[in-house]
C-alpha cells in the first residue's frame with residue numbers, strides 16, 4: 001500500500017479537528033477509531049468554552065449539536081452535614097456564546113459525519129496496536145495484521161496514549177499525575193430541568209462541588225444541565241485515593257454524592273441512561289513533554305493538554321485547538337518537504353502562540369497549589385460550619401453577629417498563619 005499523507009489515531013475532538021483542517025488543504029487523511037463510532041468511548045464533564053476557539057475553529061462547529069448555553073455558575077462546598085453555595089449569573093454570560101454543555105457521543109459523531117461528507121475516511125472499530133518505523137522515523141500504524149503506511153501519524157488517542165509512549169514522547173503516567181472520573185447521564189424532561197435549575201430553554205448550569213463529595217481528597221463533583229439530560233459525576237485523584245488506608249473505592253463516591261440532601265431534589269425522577277469512567281490528565285504544564293518526533297505529533301489528552309483550574313476543567317478546547325495546530329503544522333511541513341521532527345516542530349511553536357500553551361503555562365503552579373488536602377476537607381467543612389453557627393438562633397441569647405463571627409473565625413483556625421499563607425499563595429496560581 002502506498003503511503004497516505006496522514007493517519008490520525010482517535011476520533012475524539014483532537015483527531016477530528018485535525019482531520020477537518022487537513023482535508024480542507026486537500027491532504028489524504030484517514031482517521032481510525034477503536035470505538036463503535038466517534039464519541040462512543042469519549043467522556044467529558046462537559047463544558048466547552050467557545051470563546052478561545054473563536055478565531056480558530058472557523059466554520060467547523062457551525063450548527064454543532066450543543067446542549068445548553070451556560071448562564072449560571074454554581075460552586076458548592078460540601079461539609080459532612082451541611083453545605084455552602086455560590087450562584088453566579090450575569091447578562092454577559094446570557095448575551096454571549098461563552099460556553100456550552102456538550103455530550104460527546106452526540107458532538108463527536110456529528111463532527112465525524114461532517115468529515116465523511118467531505119470525503120474523509122473515519123474508520124470505526126479499528127484499534128491500533130503498534131507504530132510502523134522506517135529509518136528511525138514513524139511511518140504508519142499497525143492494527144493486527146493490517147498496516148497503514150503514512151508520512152505522518154497524529155496520536156490523538158487520549159490520555160492513556162500508548163503511541164505517545166511507543167514513540168518515546170511521554171513517560172508512563174504516574175498515579176499523582178491523573179485522576180479518574182465517574183459519570184452518569186440522567187434523563188429528565190426539558191421543562192423540569194428549566195424549573196429546577198431556574199433557567200430558560202436553551203440556558204444551562206455548570207455546578208461544581210468540593211469537599212465531602214470526594215471524602216476530603218483531591219477531586220470534586222460536577223453537574224451540568226443538557227437539553228433533556230443531566231451530566232453528573234465525581235473526579236478523584238488516583239494518587240490521593242491510593243494514599244488512603246484502606247485504599248478508597250472510587251465507585252462508591254458517586255452513589256454517596258447522589259444520596260446527599262442537596263442532590264436529591266435536583267435528581268428526583270431522573271433516570272440513568274449512560275454510565276462511564278475515564279482517566280483525566282492532571283499534571284498541567286509540568287506534564288507536557290515533547291509534542292512531536294520524526295513522523296509523529298501528539299494532540300489533545302495524548303499530549304497531556306488539559307487543565308484543572310479548581311473551579312473548572314478545561315480539556316476539550318485544548319484538544320480542538322491542538323488538533324487544528326497539528327494540522328496546520330503538517331500542511332506547512334509538507335509544503336517545505338520536511339516531515340522530520342525539525343519540520344514538524346512548528347507545531348510546538350504554533351501552540352505557544354495560542355491560548356493552549358499560554359493558559360497552561362500561566363496556570364503552571366495550579367497542580368502544586370491544589371495538592372493540598374485543606375481545599376477538599378478543611379475549607380469545605382469550615383465555611384458551611386461558620387454560616388451554620390452565625391445563622392443558628394435558639395433559646396439562648398444571641399450575642400452581636402459580628403462578635404459571633406469573629407469568635408468562630410478564630411476558633412476555626414481561619415485566621416492562623418497557615419491559612420493566611422494559603423491565601424497569600426493564591427497570587428501565584
Ligand SMILES: Cc1cc2nc3c(=O)[nH]c(=O)nc-3n(C[C@H](O)[C@H](O)[C@H](O)COP(=O)(O)OP(=O)(O)OC[C@H]3O[C@@H](n4cnc5c(N)ncnc54)[C@H](O)[C@@H]3O)c2cc1C
Nearest residue numbers: 010012013014034044045047128157158181300301315316
Ligand atoms: C470526567 C471528566 C470530566 C471532564 N470535564 C471536562 C469539562 O467539563 N470541560 C473540558 O473542556 N474538559 C473536560 N474533561 C477533559 C476532556 O474531556 C478531555 O480533555 C478531552 O476529551 C480530550 O479529547 P481528546 O480528543 O484528546 O481525547 P479523547 O476524547 O479521549 O479521544 C481519544 C480517542 O482515541 C480513541 N483511541 C484510543 N486508543 C485508540 C487506539 N489504540 N486505536 C484507535 N483509537 C483509539 C478513543 O476511543 C477516543 O475516541 C473531562 C474529562 C473527564 C474524564
